[in-house]
Amino acid sequence: MTHQLLPITYDNIEAIAAAAFAKSRDCITAIRMDVLHNIQPLERVGFERLIKLIEARQIFKPEILEELDVQMDFLTREIDKGTTVHQHRDYDECNVSAPACWQETQTTERADELGRAMIMFFELYETLQAVHDLMHAQEALGALRQSL
Structure with a gap:
């Protein structure tokens, strides 16, 4: 199931963040249904780490983006x-x-x-990036306002 990303605006940031939680659950399902049985036990560590972060509702921590990037790179090589x-x-x-x-x-x-x-990993990654971009933009604008 693919989700359409909402327009990336401040008005939508809460909805985009909520969509990220839904997409993170899709990723857990994808890992369990499509990934784990297709890879060697030692290759599962990163995917299991992702499951733990998602289940702990820690999807907005910067390390999840890094982990998603690493695992997407691994999946790309395996698909090739x-x-x-x-x-x-x-x-x-x-x-x-x-x-x-x-x-x-x-x-x-x-x-x-x-x-x-x-596909599930990419959609989650894209959504998390949108939330991070909006938050960084708000932070930068706040700093700019303080300096004026």
Whole structure:
């Protein structure tokens, strides 16, 4: 399930923050359903750390963004391992369709499952970044007002 990010404005900051909590629960589900059984036990540590932070409702701490970034990088590499691109060419002189060559991408079931989780991670990351950006903007504006 994908969520549409609200316009990033001060009027929406509470709604965006609430959406981040919902998306964080989606991430827990994705980790448990699509990630953990597809990776080695030693590779689970970061994902388990994310689950603990989310379950403790600590999603706005800066370290969760760092952890999400690290785990998204890991997922990207693993998805790439399970993705193959096949080049096809039709050399038949009677072929009048264009183009005469095309690519077909195939993914393993593992890569598909990790890809589903990646979508959830990206949506949470994007939402958390929006909240952090708004908060930093408010802080910077407050400092600017104090200096005037």
